[in-house]
Amino acid sequence: MSNQWSPIYEKDQVSQELVSRYVSMTERLSSNTFFIDNKPHIVIDQDVCSGCERKTCITACPAELFVELHDSSIGFNYEYCLECGTCLILCSGDGALSWSYPKDGRGVSYLYG
Amino acid sequence: MNTFYDLVVVGAGPAGSASAITAARAGAKVALIERGIYPGAKNVYGGVMYLGVLDKIVPSWREEIPYERWITKRETMVLDNSSSVTVTYHDESWGEPPYNGVTCLRSKFDSWLASKAQLLGVDLITSTTVSDIQFHNGSVKRVALKDTPDIVECKSVVLAEGALSLLSDRLGLSSPHKNNHLTLGVKEVLKLDAEIINERFNVSYDHGVDIEILGGLSPLAGGAFLYTNKDTLSIGVIVTLNTLKHHKIRPEFALEQIKAHPSIEPLIKGSKRTEYLAHLIPEGGWKDRGVLMRKGIYVAGEAASSTLAAGIWLEGVNYAIQMGIVAGEQAASYAKDENPSRSPLEYQNAIEGSFVGKNLKKLQHAPDLVLSDFVQRSLPLILNKSAKNILTVKDPLPKEGGIKAISNAIKDARVDKTTVLKAFLKTLWSFR
Ligand SMILES: Cc1cc2nc3c(=O)[nH]c(=O)nc-3n(C[C@H](O)[C@H](O)[C@H](O)COP(=O)(O)OP(=O)(O)OC[C@H]3O[C@@H](n4cnc5c(N)ncnc54)[C@H](O)[C@@H]3O)c2cc1C
Numbered sequence: 256m257s258n259q260w261s262p263i264y265e266k267d268q269v270s271q272e273l274v275s276r277y278v279s280m281t282e283r284l285s286s287n288t289f290f291i292d293n294k295p296h297i298v299i300d301q302d303v304c305s306g307c308e309r310k311t312c313i314t315a316c317p318a319e320l321f322v323e324l325h326d327s328s329i330g331f332n333y334e335y336c337l338e339c340g341t342c343l344i345l346c347s348g349d350g351a352l353s354w355s356y357p358k359d360g361r362g363v364s365y366l367y368g
Numbered sequence: 369m370n371t372f373y374d375l376v377v378v379g380a381g382p383a384g385s386a387s388a389i390t391a392a393r394a395g396a397k398v399a400l401i402e403r404g405i406y407p408g409a410k411n412v413y414g415g416v417m418y419l420g421v422l423d424k425i426v427p428s429w430r431e432e433i434p435y436e437r438w439i440t441k442r443e444t445m446v447l448d449n450s451s452s453v454t455v456t457y458h459d460e461s462w463g464e465p466p467y468n469g470v471t472c473l474r475s476k477f478d479s480w481l482a483s484k485a486q487l488l489g490v491d492l493i494t495s496t497t498v499s500d501i502q503f504h505n506g507s508v509k510r511v512a513l514k515d516t517p518d519i520v521e522c523k524s525v526v527l528a529e530g531a532l533s534l535l536s537d538r539l540g541l542s543s544p545h546k547n548n549h550l551t552l553g554v555k556e557v558l559k560l561d562a563e564i565i566n567e568r569f570n571v572s573y574d575h576g577v578d579i580e581i582l583g584g585l586s587p588l589a590g591g592a593f594l595y596t597n598k599d600t601l602s603i604g605v606i607v608t609l610n611t612l613k614h615h616k617i618r619p620e621f622a623l624e625q626i627k628a629h630p631s632i633e634p635l636i637k638g639s640k641r642t643e644y645l646a647h648l649i650p651e652g653g654w655k656d657r658g659v660l661m662r663k664g665i666y667v668a669g670e671a672a673s674s675t676l677a678a679g680i681w682l683e684g685v686n687y688a689i690q691m692g693i694v695a696g697e698q699a700a701s702y703a704k705d706e707n708p709s710r711s712p713l714e715y716q717n718a719i720e721g722s723f724v725g726k727n728l729k730k731l732q733h734a735p736d737l738v739l740s741d742f743v744q745r746s747l748p749l750i751l752n753k754s755a756k757n758i759l760t761v762k763d764p765l766p767k768e769g770g771i772k773a774i775s776n777a778i779k780d781a782r783v784d785k786t787t788v789l790k791a792f793l794k795t796l797w798s799f800r
């Protein structure tokens with residue numbers, strides 16, 4: 256690691272240094288314990304998402320579960336959801352998300368917290 | 369499962385368990401319903417609790433809590449690009465009873481507190497989500513459970529569902545402004561040998577350090593923290609949803625940015641991530657408390673924005689417990705006299721009269737101030753540049769003198785002096 260710490264968001268751009276330190280979200284989430292529900296607890300409405308300009312969910316979801324697909328629809332994987340609610344609060348599309356908690360205690364189970 | 373209770377408590381976090389304990393002590397038959405597999409399974413916080421408030425309901429907590437370390441050092445670290453200014457208060461007496469702060473893990477603490485309720489006869493029902501609350505004749509009648517046809521009959525409800533208050537929102541109890549004051553916390557738990565923690569943070573065996581961090585997150589607004597547990601570290605950032613949305617920066621990048629700072633990096637070096645967590649915090653405080661009581665429903669804890677988030681103070685667990693105690697007391701008595709015309713003000717007044725209401729009211733302007741551009745951007749620059757100007761030896765040039773050093777720092781930070789003066793007065797006033 257170099258000793259020079261530079262502001263990472265110069266002009267809102269993430270610096271190369273941070274990218275090089277960055278581990279994939281899969282690796283980041285791999286240390287967590289999940290009991291995955293067999294049915295998604297969050298369902299998105301593609302019709303709303305395709306027309307959504309901001310697509311805030313893509314950058315705001317701390318588990319990076321939303322991705323934009325080539326036709327500007329959204330790919331979403333509920334499995335490693337941290338159930339934080341950020342997408343629900345920040346979603347700019349009207350009624351795009353049917354949001355609920357996983358059933359029977361499933362989903363993330365924090366061992367530390 | 370018994371399906372008739374005096375009181376149903378939604379959520380076995382600190383507010384919920386505290387209210388269940390208090391209501392059970394008052395003789396109420398209580399169900400404590402939690403959506404996680406165990407209490408704490410879904411819960412996230414930074415890591416330091418102030419538990420004097422437990423004296424009222426679990427006086428033996430000092431000998432019993434599943435603690436990590438007693439905090440003997442509190443540091444406030446203000447970051448600039450490659451420097452930092454840190455103020456440390458070290459007090460060895462905090463490592464002895466009655467103690468001050470303590471690091472605990474929520475998975476263990478929340479389960480422990482809920483077990484105290486169970487010992488008093490409370491039915492703890494886990495892996496179960498409350499999906500609706502129903503009324504009859506102007507009073508609570510039953511709660512519905514998600515994914516089952518089961519219902520639980522009850523005479524009153526304590527709604528202690530935490531920051532993401534879906535039920536309170538749906539029932540119209542939340543403040544309409546609550547969501548504008550939400551922040552997102554992302555945190556990692558990092559494994560590191562206890563001996564290394566002791567040496568690195570200069571503490572002895574069960575003593576620990578609390579570091580609150582300001583600066584280094586721009587253009588996001590927020591703060592960061594680093595706390596020592598027994599053989600793990602908790603490191604996290606807390607950023608406003610508004611700036612996350614506006615700048616489209618991924619939250620874990622902000623965390624990596626803090627971890628990479630030269631004042632932080634050596635402290636966490638060689639550690640290994642064992643958990644990655646995310647949770648919201650309502651930071652609006654007293655003005656976002658919403659409707660605290662209606663028709664036998666008592667809202668307690670973060671569902672009512674109970675947390676004090678004011679820079680150097682991040683206190684939520686103690687506030688949630690206190691609110692839970694009052695809610696449990698009142699909900700139990702509501703269930704007993706079945707008087708639907710009971711004044712909602714009784715609860716609000718009791719909260720207002722406790723340290724929760726008093727502190728949240730007194731510091732109601734502090735959250736805005738801490739998240740202001742001045743504190744987030746200019747203050748870290750001014751502090752670091754002042755320290756640099758004062759502490760860098762520039763022989764053969766003469767020393768600038770303190771006042772000159774600071775006024776040059778203000779100039780370097782490109783803030784005009786009236787802004788600084790105004791911010792200074794505002795700070796004095798907000799923290800009066
Ligand atoms: C990143 C971060 C750092 C923090 N740092 C600190 C700190 O250092 N010190 C401090 O004192 N506070 C801190 N806080 C604040 C603290 O976590 C909260 O104030 C506290 O947890 C609030 O307690 P609560 O009981 O109101 O809610 P919670 O602890 O959130 O408990 C709510 C419970 O309700 C359950 N639940 C929700 N909905 C339902 C439902 N429909 N049915 C059944 N169960 C349900 C949840 O699973 C949960 O167990 C921090 C918070 C965060 C996010």
Ligand code: SF4
Nearest residue numbers: 316336337339340342
């Ligand atoms: S709840 Fe949180 S973790 Fe889950 S999808 Fe939404 S933003 Fe992502």
Ligand code: SF4
Nearest residue numbers: 304307312346348351
């Ligand atoms: S912000 Fe909402 S509407 Fe827009 S893409 Fe994301 S989920 Fe869809």
